[in-house]
Amino acid sequence: MSERIRVAVLGAAGRMGSTVVRAVQDAPDLELVAAVDAGADLAAVVDAGAQVAVDFTVPSATEGNVHALVDAGVHLVVGTTGWDDDSLARVRDHLADRPGVGVLVAPNFALGAVLAMAFAARAARWFESVEVIELHHPDKVDAPSGTARHTASAIAAARAAAALGPVPDATTQSLDGARGADVDGVRVHSVRLRGLVAHEEILLGNAGEQLTIRHDSFDRVSFMPGVLLAVRQVGARPGLTVGLEQLLDLA
């Protein structure tokens, strides 16, 4: 058997990080060499000889982790949310000075969620109306979800490419937030409910018909095949890759 990929997990005590630790330990071609959480020195990751680090931390920490480990020549798989065009551009610029290092940032590693986003973007040009609803556990720290932002942006881009006008909406809000957040002209609604894990619905409407695309992650194991795929491939993808769809022939 060829050499195992040496993997570090950042945020290892968290809901996702602890699930990734188990998945890496169970994968015969991967070796867990470091599992760190808040307060740990990232030098431990480098000293352990990690080739790939997986980051499931918090939006306020993830970009700093990425820059520090890119400097050390470690490839990164990032699932933490909070990324925007500016922070992604900073990583892209940094990677231009570190040829050979790869960073993959994906808002959702569940294969069904990635497919739902792709289907929604494909369908968007054929519908007058569209709204996105994301539903999560109440311990989630951010809203809207990274997945919902990514979904809405892709839908907006597809609508723009098809020269569709704005989504019709004659409503005046009598209470702020009643119509959800506006992501590139697409309304996004966030539900937080005990018992949920991670769910998304894309509603597409035309006169007399509705298409609903829904994805449910009932358990965090749903994210693991995508995370492990990214760990295995990121070293062969220098530069910045955004979205697991890039690895699934869906982009």
Ligand SMILES: NC(=O)C1=CN([C@@H]2O[C@H](COP(=O)(O)OP(=O)(O)OC[C@H]3O[C@@H](n4cnc5c(N)ncnc54)[C@H](O)[C@@H]3O)[C@@H](O)[C@H]2O)C=CC1
């Ligand atoms: N891309 C995807 O498929 C998914 C992404 N997520 C995202 O992953 C992130 C983590 O989610 P959860 O695991 O539910 O959160 P969590 O709160 O359970 O875990 C976060 C962990 O990161 C640790 N942490 C904080 N700062 C750190 C630092 N500087 N270095 C190392 N560890 C640090 C915390 O102590 C905690 O243990 C969120 O942004 C969430 O939206 C969650 C599920 C799937």
Ligand SMILES: O=C(O)C1=N[C@H](C(=O)O)C[C@H](O)C1
């Ligand atoms: O915090 C979560 O749980 C999740 N976060 C990601 C997001 O914000 O899109 C992915 C998934 O929805 C679970």
